[in-house]
Amino acid sequence: MTEPSVSAHRGWEIVHLTSDELSVDVVPGKGGDVTSVRWRPIDVDVMWRTRWGLRPHGEHVTVGSSEALLMQAYPGGWQTVFPNAGAPSQEHGVEWGMHGEAWLASYDWTATGPSAVELRTDLVRSPFSIVKRIEVDGPAVTVTETARNDGAEPVEVMWSQHPAFGAPLVGPAARIETAARTVWLDPATPAAWPGDGFDRVPAPGSGVSRLAFLDGFAEGRAGIVNDELGLRADLTWDTSLMPHAWYWLEAGGRAGFPWYSGAYVLALEPATSWPDAGVAGVRSTTGTQVTIAPGEERTATVTLTLAATTP
Numbered sequence: 070m071t072e073p074s075v076s077a078h079r080g081w082e083i084v085h086l087t088s089d090e091l092s093v094d095v096v097p098g099k100g101g102d103v104t105s106v107r108w109r110p111i112d113v114d115v116m117w118r119t120r121w122g123l124r125p126h127g128e129h130v131t132v133g134s135s136e137a138l139l140m141q142a143y144p145g146g147w148q149t150v151f152p153n154a155g156a157p158s159q160e161h162g163v164e165w166g167m168h169g170e171a172w173l174a175s176y177d178w179t180a181t182g183p184s185a186v187e188l189r190t191d192l193v194r195s196p197f198s199i200v201k202r203i204e205v206d207g208p209a210v211t212v213t214e215t216a217r218n219d220g221a222e223p224v225e226v227m228w229s230q231h232p233a234f235g236a237p238l239v240g241p242a243a244r245i246e247t248a249a250r251t252v253w254l255d256p257a258t259p260a261a262w263p264g265d266g267f268d269r270v271p272a273p274g275s276g277v278s279r280l281a282f283l284d285g286f287a288e289g290r291a292g293i294v295n296d297e298l299g300l301r302a303d304l305t306w307d308t309s310l311m312p313h314a315w316y317w318l319e320a321g322g323r324a325g326f327p328w329y330s331g332a333y334v335l336a337l338e339p340a341t342s343w344p345d346a347g348v349a350g351v352r353s354t355t356g357t358q359v360t361i362a363p364g365e366e367r368t369a370t371v372t373l374t375l376a377a378t379t380p
Contacts, residue, residue, distance in 0.1 A: 080125055080127060084186055088205050090108065095178075097177070097178040097188050099175070111298075111300065113237060115234050116146045117233040117236075117239070119140075134157075139172065140327045152170065152195045152216075154342065155167065156346050158350070160349070174190045176190045185203065186202070186204075196220030202214075208374055211371070212370070216228070217364075218362060221363050222363060225348055225360050226361060227348055227359070236333060242298065247286075247292070251284040252267055253281060270335060273333045274330075276321050276330075277322045278320070280345060281316045299378050301377075303376070304339065306371040310368075311369055315336070316336075341359045
């Protein structure tokens with residue numbers, strides 16, 4: 070069996086998955102992150118990168134909140150958010166930090182084909198093992214995750230995928246298409262999609278910062294279309310486990326840490342739960358947390374497909 074190629078960057082092992090249409094980079098040692106999805110016909114990477122990127126492996130980490138520690142380890146790209154999302158939450162006698170433990174975990178990996186890998190890890194602050202399969206097939210990359218509760222008690226979780234897209238796909242010429250019917254600014258403020266212009270992307274530096282929650286999906290589908298670039302990126306997923314999606318956009322609207330008014334990014338995030346209040350906050354508001362019983366496995370699959378737009 071032909072295996073994917075491997076390189077090194079700042080001390081991290083990078084696994085390269087390719088097809089005629091895509092080139093995809095995976096970092097098993099850092100959350101199994103997908104840090105690059107490049108559309109080869111026009112050599113465009115659709116993933117966003119933070120200003121600091123993938124930090125050197127083993128570098129000193131300063132003290133701080135779970136958000137500060139998470140951000141230091143955030144290169145951009147596509148992450149797993151589990152078993153917590155948004156604000157830290159006190160669960161089972163320990164703090165579950167912002168966006169959970171799977172984001173920061175190190176995974177062992179094996180090749181399962183020339184353009185596919187399987188990654189495995191055991192979490193520490195929660196009783197879960199995770200198997201993460203990433204496969205490139207033509208114009209699509211699919212992330213399939215199975216979380217198993219290896220403990221002897223039921224555990225409530227939040228779970229989502231966090232693909233963050235950047236320029237040149239994200240820009241004023243881009244529009245957002247989704248099968249959602251409702252956009253929530255908070256648990257008390259719904260609007261019919263697209264709400265107040267949520268289907269358009271503001272220009273860089275326009276002072277806009279948005280976090281909202283999409284609901285009422287006719288099917289699991291959301292995407293970004295840029296006719297000027299001639300490219301579209303479509304996410305599809307099974308809504309039986311992830312019936313919602315988070316919508317996060319920064320266009321210079323958040324001052325101070327971590328973006329200092331400089332980020333330009335759009336993320337569309339299939340999710341089990343909302344809002345961004347951590348498991349405890351969701352438990353007391355929308356009640357959309359998911360319970361995984363002892364020995365139970367749950368599986369989520371999200372596919373990103375790139376395609377040229379039709380003139």
